[in-house]
Amino acid sequence: MTQSKVWLVTGASKGLGLATVRHALALGFRVAATSRDAVRLKAEVGVADYVFLPLEVTLTDEASIALAVRQTKERFGSIDVLVNNAGYAVLGAMEEMSDADVRKNFDINVFGVMNMMRGVLPVMREQGRGHIINIASISGSLGMASTAIWRDRRTVN
């Protein structure tokens, strides 16, 4: 029997990430998923170990990602789909955001995505196949810029 494809989803303990995990499992795929809290993730998903692997991963730490990739490969034998979902927006006007706020946001939304791709791509290249879906974006920060402009215009007019 052909083994089902393997998905790896980041930021999966809630929201779109959790919904993606549940949907992929319901379609019969095997799923590895990352969270900052693997216990919560496991409780939220609540399915058998042979189809689901919860992983506690720090997206800013390449060693943590390498371990998660290795564990996924060992458990399921491949990684066919990577979904970079983890991310967040910081709300507020541009001048209310500190440099640290923005860098912290980019660490997850941008560099975290790149870290995951760097970790998973060697597996996909070796397999000769794979898909990467990037959901996280820098739009959180850009949104804040528009908010600032909109607020400024409202004040000026």
Ligand SMILES: NC(=O)c1ccc[n+]([C@@H]2O[C@H](COP(=O)([O-])OP(=O)(O)OC[C@H]3O[C@@H](n4cnc5c(N)ncnc54)[C@H](OP(=O)(O)O)[C@@H]3O)[C@@H](O)[C@H]2O)c1
């Ligand atoms: N909802 C929207 O309208 C919208 C719009 C544009 C883009 N997006 C993007 O779509 C993705 C999913 O959104 P959502 O609405 O489902 O968001 P959500 O419910 O807040 O879930 C986001 C996930 O990202 C992870 N995450 C958040 N902050 C993190 C951090 N500092 N470090 C590591 N992981 C972190 C969390 O994973 P754990 O807690 O499991 O670690 C969480 O499960 C995000 O990347 C978001 O930026 C959403």
